[in-house]
Amino acid sequence: MRAKILKMLGDKNKRASSGLPKSKKGKKRKELLIGIALLAVSILYLMGSLQLKYGTLKNPGPGLLPIIIGFFLLFCTSLYFIKLYKGEIKNNIEENNSLNGQIKRQRFIMVYGSFACTLAFPFLLEFFKFIGATTIVTFFLLFVLRPQKIFINLGLAFIMAIISFWIFAILLGVAFPFGFLEELFFKWLW
Amino acid sequence: MHEIIQYFFNGLATALTPAYLFYALIGCIMGTITGVLPGLGPLGAMAILLSFTLKMDATGAMILFAGIYYGAMYGGSTTSILLNIPGEAASVITCIEGYQMTQRGRAGAALTISAVGSFIAGSISIFGLMVATSFLADIALRFGPAEFFAICVCGLFLLVRLTGGSILQSIIMILLGMALSTVGFDFLTGTKRFTFGIIQLDQGIDFLPVAMGIFGIAEVLLTIEQAELSRPIQKVRWQDLLPTFAEWKRSFMPIFRGSFLGFIIGLIPGPSPVIATFVSYISEKKCSKYPEEFGRGAIEGVAGPEAANNAAVGGAYVPLFALGIPFTPAMAIVVGTLMLHGLTPGPNLIKNKPDFFWTVIASMYIGNFMLLVLNLPLINLFVRILMIPRYFLMPIIVLICMIGVYSVNASALDLSLLALFGFIGYILRKSGFQPAPLILAMVIGPMLETSLRQALNISGGSIGGIIFHPISFTLFLITAMSYIAPLLWRVYRKSRTANCSN
Numbered sequence: 001m002r003a004k005i006l007k008m009l010g011d012k013n014k015r016a017s018s019g020l021p022k023s024k025k026g027k028k029r030k031e032l033l034i035g036i037a038l039l040a041v042s043i044l045y046l047m048g049s050l051q052l053k054y055g056t057l058k059n060p061g062p063g064l065l066p067i068i069i070g071f072f073l074l075f076c077t078s079l080y081f082i083k084l085y086k087g088e089i090k091n092n093i094e095e096n097n098s099l100n101g102q103i104k105r106q107r108f109i110m111v112y113g114s115f116a117c118t119l120a121f122p123f124l125l126e127f128f129k130f131i132g133a134t135t136i137v138t139f140f141l142l143f144v145l146r147p148q149k150i151f152i153n154l155g156l157a158f159i160m161a162i163i164s165f166w167i168f169a170i171l172l173g174v175a176f177p178f179g180f181l182e183e184l185f186f187k188w189l190w
Numbered sequence: 191m192h193e194i195i196q197y198f199f200n201g202l203a204t205a206l207t208p209a210y211l212f213y214a215l216i217g218c219i220m221g222t223i224t225g226v227l228p229g230l231g232p233l234g235a236m237a238i239l240l241s242f243t244l245k246m247d248a249t250g251a252m253i254l255f256a257g258i259y260y261g262a263m264y265g266g267s268t269t270s271i272l273l274n275i276p277g278e279a280a281s282v283i284t285c286i287e288g289y290q291m292t293q294r295g296r297a298g299a300a301l302t303i304s305a306v307g308s309f310i311a312g313s314i315s316i317f318g319l320m321v322a323t324s325f326l327a328d329i330a331l332r333f334g335p336a337e338f339f340a341i342c343v344c345g346l347f348l349l350v351r352l353t354g355g356s357i358l359q360s361i362i363m364i365l366l367g368m369a370l371s372t373v374g375f376d377f378l379t380g381t382k383r384f385t386f387g388i389i390q391l392d393q394g395i396d397f398l399p400v401a402m403g404i405f406g407i408a409e410v411l412l413t414i415e416q417a418e419l420s421r422p423i424q425k426v427r428w429q430d431l432l433p434t435f436a437e438w439k440r441s442f443m444p445i446f447r448g449s450f451l452g453f454i455i456g457l458i459p460g461p462s463p464v465i466a467t468f469v470s471y472i473s474e475k476k477c478s479k480y481p482e483e484f485g486r487g488a489i490e491g492v493a494g495p496e497a498a499n500n501a502a503v504g505g506a507y508v509p510l511f512a513l514g515i516p517f518t519p520a521m522a523i524v525v526g527t528l529m530l531h532g533l534t535p536g537p538n539l540i541k542n543k544p545d546f547f548w549t550v551i552a553s554m555y556i557g558n559f560m561l562l563v564l565n566l567p568l569i570n571l572f573v574r575i576l577m578i579p580r581y582f583l584m585p586i587i588v589l590i591c592m593i594g595v596y597s598v599n600a601s602a603l604d605l606s607l608l609a610l611f612g613f614i615g616y617i618l619r620k621s622g623f624q625p626a627p628l629i630l631a632m633v634i635g636p637m638l639e640t641s642l643r644q645a646l647n648i649s650g651g652s653i654g655g656i657i658f659h660p661i662s663f664t665l666f667l668i669t670a671m672s673y674i675a676p677l678l679w680r681v682y683r684k685s686r687t688a689n690c691s692n
Binding site: 030031034038041045048049052053056057058059060061062063064065066069070072073076077079080083089107110111114115117118119121122123125126134137138141142145146156160164168172173174175176 | 588617652
């Protein structure tokens with residue numbers, strides 16, 4: 001316990017000595033992370049492009065443009081990272097520090113929850129087929145944006161799934177994965 | 191000229207068929223709705239509805255998109271004037287004078303002048319589009335790979351200069367877009383590039399999930415993060431819609447100046463409707479007989495910029511139809527759509543498919559007229575769209591994006607890419623990166639690569655042979671000047687200030 005408190009105090013002292021408030025430090029860390037990610041992408045791309053045949057100027061190969069892009073990308077992202085590190089680039093990562101912790105947490109859940117729903121859709125589609133997957137994803141989307149009314153959200157999600165099935169699968173003829181529910185509604189709506 | 195008129199009337203006859211009239215109407219309504227809703231611009235709407243167009247023919251798709259683009263410009267001005275909420279970027283400047291006019295009880299006059307100005311500017315720019323495209327396309331038929339390479343390079347460099355924000359960030363986005371365009375089979379040798387053994391990537395990264403992710407999903411994520419705006423909805427009475435004679439008189443010249451400026455600026459790469467409104471506002475402030483009224487509700491400050499943003503739309507179509515190169519992000523989506531329909535935009539398209547081109551042009555006139563007729567009577571209805579709660583609207587947009595992407599290839603990979611690019615777009619936009627250069631570079635990338643490799647082949651590997659062609663040299667010179675001229679101007683101003691202080 002004592003060691004934990006001492007560690008925390010040490011962290012606090014370190015923070016105070018760095019001269020930056022906590023929120024600004026977090027912002028700079030986020031900016032640097034984006035810079036590192038861009039740098040990593042450019043290194044990977046350049047490494048990949050070096051494995052392609054670039055041919056000659058007279059007979060350019062499939063690797064010529066990727067190599068040119070790769071070098072320029074590495075140069076630009078390195079420059080960007082250096083500028084970020086030196087604090088020469090003032091990015092406007094919008095951080096509203098006037099918001100209290102709960103609202104910040106709510107917004108975090110809204111954004112990352114919506115992203116998670118979008119990411120989960122292809123996997124759900126495989127297991128629950130169209131109506132099931134759409135209902136689940138729409139319900140969670142509605143839930144992260146308005147968590148108070150669970151049953152209304154569930155009803156709305158199901159209605160939205162049926163309407164989108166009717167528009168896309170029946171009217172527009174899009175080929176969705178079919179299961180029991182889809183067969184049932186297809187017969188009923190057609 | 192006789193041929194142009196004949197083609198135009200043939201196109202008009204086709205555009206007046208019920209199916210195309212319906213697409214134009216849907217486009218105008220969807221465009222107005224997206225223009226009214228803050229955050230969701232024409233670009234987002236076009237990206238979201240892209241998959242729907244696959245069930246139409248290419249002409250129908252283009253008519254729908256033209257309606258959306260023009261409609262968004264009309265719709266954006268409504269909320270700017272009535273609520274001081276710009277529905278999309280090109281309407282920001284209208285807020286300044288438009289909302290002041292509302293405060294003074296002249297909202298109806300501002301809305302009418304804005305709608306009529308947009309209609310006149312739209313019609314002028316479509317005429318400009320007809321003439322300029324036919325003229326440019328004839329010249330472009332004589333262009334070789336070196337010239338096309340120069341146009342692509344010039345377009346991308348000017349885009350970096352005009353996009354706004356950090357130049358370094360814009361260059362990174364362009365390079366990332368070009369890097370994405372190199373994924374998949376090399377079209378000349380059949381070599382696989384950056385596919386990492388994933389078979390679905392052999393055909394390259396589809397434009398659709400990237401555009402829908404960056405403009406659709408990212409937009410939703412950014413919107414839900416912001417606090418919901420709630421303002422009292424302003425009602426406009428019918429009798430208030432009529433401007434006074436003095437207001438008509440004061441708006442007449444700004445509309446024509448705005449139309450001219452907007453069309454010219456629309457030809458330049460970058461977010462032309464936005465730039466056009468700013469330039470028009472500044473020029474009106476300088477030309478006005480009542481400069482003291484600016485900032486307090488000057489009608490010229492509504493008429494000029496509103497005309498300019500609509501005229502810029504027509505201008506933006508010129509390089510697309512004449513050269514096959516999109517200079518604005520919205521046009522990149524149009525190119526993507528045309529390619530999905532198996533059409534390659536460019537001078538050959540006008541030559542080989544004149545019926546398609548002229549039907550689209552004629553439908554633009556029809557769409558513009560529809561917007562004028564629809565918008566003024568339905569203003570109160572469109573403003574009410576703002577009352578739809580966000581928790582209900584955002585899931586619908588996400589759902590449309592997901593189903594839209596899936597409906598093209600029925601591919602789970604496309605859905606994963608949609609989510610991934612949505613998140614990447616959200617992070618990058620929050621960090622001050624503009625997504626438009628990435629999308630444009632992704633579309634221009636393959637054209638640039640083809641023309642570069644063909645030009646090098648033809649010139650026997652001589653880079654000088656590409657640069658010193660008369661047209662390409664002029665284009666490279668213009669590009670260089672766009673970077674050098676501001677520097678020279680800054681040095682000149684500094685030396686003048688130093689001389690004056692001495």
